[in-house]
Amino acid sequence: MQFRDLKAQYLALKPQIDSAVQSVMDKREFILGKPVDELEEMLAEYTQRKHCITCASGTDALQLSLMAMGVGCGDAVFTSDFTYFASSAAASILGATVVFVDIDSKTFNISPQALELAIEQVIREGILTPKVIIPVDLFGLPAEYSKIIPIAEKYGLKVLEDAAQGFGSSIDKKPACSFGDISATSFFPAKPLGCYGDGGAIFVDDDMLNARLRSLRALGKSPFDKYDNLEIGINSRLDTMQAAILIPKFKALVDFELESVNKIAEYYNQRLCDYVITPYIPCGYISCRAQYTISLADECSRNRVRNALTESKIPSMIYYPKGLHQQKAYENMKLSDELYPNTIHASKTVLSLPIHPYMSEEEVDIISEIIKSNII
Ligand SMILES: *Cc1c(COP(=O)(O)O)cnc(C)c1O
16 A cells, blocks of 8 residues: 555556656757746646746745745744744745744644744844744645734734645635745645656745746846846756646646545545544635544554554554654754643654545555554
8 A cells, every 4th residue: 555656646647647748858848848837827827826936846935935035044934843844944044043833733733822922922032033924734734824814914924835735725715825925835746736856836926026036946037137147046946847747737636636535534534533533624624635644642552553554564654753843953942842732742643644536445444444443
């Protein structure tokens, strides 16, 4: 069994993907070819944004967004403590100080209450300038933007949506990648919309930000002359091959994969809801189900279930085994675990199970039976 079966997807979409790749070979416009423009237009329309700017990875999408927002030394950037390292690394590498915020224990997303307290504390201390909030759409569930955006407005911060796991999700029909001032996503192969290498995209409505991001992804070049540089940018573009592969994969995601993966999640819910805590999807929210993450009673129970799955050759993952504040890279910040009780609890009790649009109900049965018989 596969955690995320990319081979099954390739076999299902082989004619479209193969011909897309062949067409790039035939035309040999390997960088910024026509499929890149086509993809950017399709994704902007789908996410209800005015502009989509593709780039070389989700991490770069975050970093470029922060560069366009002018983030640097002396700025405070607020993000969830319970996420992939890229959410904070993109800010740290620009010299900004990351303020980690505890999560809501039901959604695993940044807690709006804890966020507001963290912003107020930074203001009280008077050392850093609160600049940007990076809410993460963890496991595919969009963050609580109806509370986060008013907090950002109240204190004059910008919002950068980290939708690396959220592409295809929505809140009351408003799609992920449309929340806040800028949104960033990833096309890493295992993400909801993945290419066959690294890739990412940025979504904005503002024309000035669009122009600046297009310049920043090409080393800060002028829109009129490649050899005229306006500022210091990075070299981060999505290559034509990946864009060509993403076009049929995007169509499949929208046409049937989102529906299919949600059906699989529903099968899991039916079988497991009396035994473990199944993913919480608030009313009006749709998740693209980037992960199907259950919570067990305690660490011992989680590890027992995981070992039983491993013995039956069923892959499972612990996303994430620790909070960002516990990473060695941030040890000089000397942050106490006591500030992050919900993150600490989640890191000890969560378990992500195999899920993808090509999974069968029988596979869900097998996994659910193993879990049920190993719960104490
Ligand atoms: C995967 C991921 C990223 C980074 O994307 P890459 O394309 O791997 O650079 C950023 N944030 C989150 C939450 C992610 O899951």
